[in-house]
Amino acid sequence: MKEIVVLSGKGGTGKTSIVASFAALAQSKVLVDCDVDAADLHLLLNPKVKEEKEFWSGQIAFIDEEKCTECGLCQELCRFGAIKDFEVDPLSCEGCGFCYQVCPADAITMKDSMSGHSFISETKYGYLCHARLGIAQENSGKLVALVRQNAKLIAERENLDYIITDGPPGIGCPVISSLSGASLALLVTEPTLSGIHDLERVIGVCRHFGIPVLVCVNKYDLNEENTYRIESYCTNEGIEVAARISFDNAITEAIVQGLPVVEYSNNKVTQQIKELWQIISTKLEK
Amino acid sequence: MIISVASGKGGTGKTLVATSLALSLIDNCKVQLLDCDVEEPNANILLHLAMKQSQPVYISIPRIDETKCTYCGKCAEACAYNAIAMIKEKVLVFPELCHGCGACSYLCPESAITEEGREVGMVEMGNSGNLKLIQGKLNVGEAMAPPVIREVKKYIDPASLVIIDVPPGASCPVVEAVKGSDFCLLVTEPTPFGLNDLSLAVEVVRKLGMPYGVVMNRVGIGGEEVEKYCHREGIPILLRIPLDRNIGMLYSQGISLIEGMPQWREGVLRLFQDIKDMIAASRVAK
Numbered sequence: 001m002k003e004i005v006v007l008s009g010k011g012g013t014g015k016t017s018i019v020a021s022f023a024a025l026a027q028s029k030v031l032v033d034c035d036v037d038a039a040d041l042h043l044l045l046n047p048k049v050k051e052e053k054e055f056w057s058g059q060i061a062f063i064d065e066e067k068c069t070e071c072g073l074c075q076e077l078c079r080f081g082a083i084k085d086f087e088v089d090p091l092s093c094e095g096c097g098f099c100y101q102v103c104p105a106d107a108i109t110m111k112d113s114m115s116g117h118s119f120i121s122e123t124k125y126g127y128l129c130h131a132r133l134g135i136a137q138e139n140s141g142k143l144v145a146l147v148r149q150n151a152k153l154i155a156e157r158e159n160l161d162y163i164i165t166d167g168p169p170g171i172g173c174p175v176i177s178s179l180s181g182a183s184l185a186l187l188v189t190e191p192t193l194s195g196i197h198d199l200e201r202v203i204g205v206c207r208h209f210g211i212p213v214l215v216c217v218n219k220y221d222l223n224e225e226n227t228y229r230i231e232s233y234c235t236n237e238g239i240e241v242a243a244r245i246s247f248d249n250a251i252t253e254a255i256v257q258g259l260p261v262v263e264y265s266n267n268k269v270t271q272q273i274k275e276l277w278q279i280i281s282t283k284l285e286k
Numbered sequence: 287m288i289i290s291v292a293s294g295k296g297g298t299g300k301t302l303v304a305t306s307l308a309l310s311l312i313d314n315c316k317v318q319l320l321d322c323d324v325e326e327p328n329a330n331i332l333l334h335l336a337m338k339q340s341q342p343v344y345i346s347i348p349r350i351d352e353t354k355c356t357y358c359g360k361c362a363e364a365c366a367y368n369a370i371a372m373i374k375e376k377v378l379v380f381p382e383l384c385h386g387c388g389a390c391s392y393l394c395p396e397s398a399i400t401e402e403g404r405e406v407g408m409v410e411m412g413n414s415g416n417l418k419l420i421q422g423k424l425n426v427g428e429a430m431a432p433p434v435i436r437e438v439k440k441y442i443d444p445a446s447l448v449i450i451d452v453p454p455g456a457s458c459p460v461v462e463a464v465k466g467s468d469f470c471l472l473v474t475e476p477t478p479f480g481l482n483d484l485s486l487a488v489e490v491v492r493k494l495g496m497p498y499g500v501v502m503n504r505v506g507i508g509g510e511e512v513e514k515y516c517h518r519e520g521i522p523i524l525l526r527i528p529l530d531r532n533i534g535m536l537y538s539q540g541i542s543l544i545e546g547m548p549q550w551r552e553g554v555l556r557l558f559q560d561i562k563d564m565i566a567a568s569r570v571a572k
Contacts, residue, residue: 009326011296011454016479037457038294038483059366079387091461091493096387097366135489138458141429169296169454170325173429192538194301194328201326204426222531223538252507255477 001155002183002284003163005034007206009198011169013190014218017251018273019166020044020260023125025277029162031123032151033130034178036116036143041166044260047121047128055118055131055146057139059095059110061088067107074099074108091136115139118146120154127154141177144168148178162284171205179206183284185213186242191226199230203239213239214283216276220244243276245269288448289561290467292491294483296454298473299503299527302543304451305332309544310554312416316446322463323453324407324422324434332542335412335419343422343437344403345386345430350377354398361390361399382429407434409441418446431459439466456486464491468565470498471524476508481515488521497568499524499560522564525557 004022006015019041023031033041061082063074068086075083078099082092088099090113100108116133129151131143151163165182168174179185185206189199199215206213215234220227227244234241246268254264262270291304300323308319321329330337348361348370355377362370362377369383370390381404391399407424422438424431431453442448452463464470470491474484484500491498499522502512506529516523527533536546543550 010328012298037455037460038296038486040295040479040482043478043482077388077392091465094385094387095366096385096389097364098387098389098392101364101389101393133457135456135486136458136461136493140455140457170431171426172325172424172431172459174457175325176427176429190538192534193331193540194326194537197328197331198326201426208427222534226538249507252477255479256508258478 001160001163003165004184004186004280004284005165005167005178005182006186006188007167007175007179007202008169008188009171009202010190010195013188013195014245014251015188016040016044016166017255017261018188018216019164021262021273022164022277023123024260024262025274026162026164026281028160029126029164030151030154030160031126031128032147032163032165033128034144034147034165034174035168036131036133036140036147036174037168039130039132042121042128042130044255044258045123045125045128046258047123049119049121051120053118054114055116055143056112057115057142058113059097060090060093060113061095061097061099062109062111063088064107064109067105069105069107071104073102073104077102094138116143118143118150120150129154141173144174144177171201175202175205176209179209179211182211184280185211186280187213187215188218189215189230190219191217191223191230193226196226196230196233203237214242214280215239216243216245217241218245219247222247242279243272245272287565288442288450288467289469289471290450290452290464291471291473292452292460292464292487293454293473294456294487295474295479298475298480299501300473301328301332301451302503302537303471303473303501304449305329306543306550306554307558308417308449309542310551311447311558316416318418318420318443318446318448320438320442320448320450321419321421322435322438322450324424324431324438325453327421327423329451330412330419330421331540333417333419334540335414337410337412340408340410342405343407343409343434345384345406345433346388346401347381347384347386347404348379348390348399349402350379351398351400354396356396358395360393360395364389364393385430386433406430409434409437411441432462435459435462456490460490461494465494467496469561470496471501471561472498473501473503474512475504476502476510476512478511480508481512484512485515488519497564499564501525501527501557503527504529524560525553
């Protein structure tokens with residue numbers, strides 16, 4: 001079983017459209033959406049939710065007004081600025097429990113916090129493991145780990161060849177959590193200076209965690225000069241650029257139709273993505 | 287006045303809008319642009335300021351003096367993040383898990399724990415005339431963006447107009463960046479992904495309780511659903527930017543909209559006037 005995670009650094013480069021296409025192209029796989037705080041893959045795969053679970057993670061402090069003597073110790077010690085006027089701001093509280101441990105009046109309790117939901121769904125392309133982080137919640141890294149664990153169990157149970165993961169943007173906590181132990185990271189970039197800058201940083205993260213990478217330049221013809229720059233940067237770094245994908249409104253039209261682009265049209269973009277999947281699957285067979 | 291520019295979905299044009307506001311307003315007042323997308327800071331790709339100062343960001347992690355430690359285990363018990371573990375007569379510290387809350391050092395009965403700084407990122411500053419850029423940069427391989435965002439926001443100068451470029455998503459880094467703002471602009475695009483992620487961002491802003499409005503980018507792709515959603519929810523659409531290959535081309539080359547297409551300045555100034563009016567109206571309502 002091989003796990004491919006699709007990342008980009010910069011948001012909006014086309015990760016989800018590519019993962020949805022792989023969903024239609026790969027034979028034996030389970031799909032995962034690790035972008036738990038702004039998940040979109042389900043919008044292209046039309047999932048039927050089979051299992052929904054609450055995700056409880058972390059705690060939040062509560063101050064009992066009646067017991068509180070307003071001594072101010074908690075306020076003074078909290079490094080997250082979460083306590084003001086003897087009240088906890090749940091959005092700032094990081095659940096460390098420092099206040100709870102030091103309160104001389106035992107006025108503070110720590111309450112478990114429901115941070116989201118995880119789902120296992122069926123789609124016409126196979127299982128999809130996804131989640132929805134509660135609004136403004138923490139612990140996206142842990143929810144990502146849970147979603148990946150769900151996928152791994154399914155892949156083992158059903159003896160599937162691939163876990164294909166749509167990753168979050170950025171390089172922080174949920175990205176690191178999506179990445180650890182994956183067989184390959186496909187980095188989708190675009191030929192803009194921001195795209196290049198962000199690609200370099202996400203390559204750094206993959207290297208830091210020892211994950212092999214492959215790059216794909218989406219909307220390559222938007223600025224071919226920048227595409228060359230990306231390709232020569234990658235060559236210098238010993239990284240393979242596996243595909244160039246054209247700028248094509250069909251990708252957006254497919255999103256509007258709620259379909260993977262390879263199921264929506266049969267033009268150049270579809271051919272390019274098919275070839276990309278071919279390269280990835282061959283690489284993983286080795 | 288603090289205006290944050292957020293989006294939910296990545297790649298919708300937050301940085302384009304934030305830099306356009308900053309560059310349109312510098313003729314009238316002092317402007318600080320805070321790049322709080324610390325995982326992938328891109329504002330300076332469009333502003334080209336020389337970064338003159340840089341300051342490392344540290345979080346405090348425990349250092350245990352084994353000559354004083356009696357292996358009582360109180361620190362490990364106190365740590366909500368499992369960053370300290372006791373194994374027989376040995377204390378293990380896992381710095382990547384530490385949030386720097388300070389509970390362990392405070393609660394150690396032997397005063398065997400001191401704190402030392404662990405660098406997790408940088409704050410860099412540059413300026414030109416009325417414009418000051420303060421950007422945070424999370425170190426590659428680090429998971430936690432909020433401490434870097436908090437550090438960037440310490441530089442807020444109340445005498446300036448402050449514009450915050452927010453990371454994508456709807457979880458803790460977004461809250462950290464947006465909270466305390468007088469207004470939040472949400473940048474979206476008229477696709478199902480744009481709509482889904484906009485509705486998540488709207489929930490975050492409602493939770494934070496501040497006036498907000500939408501900038502619709504790439505008008506012309508996708509459909510009417512975002513317009514309908516905004517209408518239904520009573521959310522004003524304050525600016526529409528059409529799908530225009532020239533705008534994309536400028537962005538790809540690192541040229542800001544105001545520099546490349548100065549005719550946009552007027553529209554952006556109107557947007558700013560609308561924001562000011564909405565802030566004033568919400569103060570009256572309160």
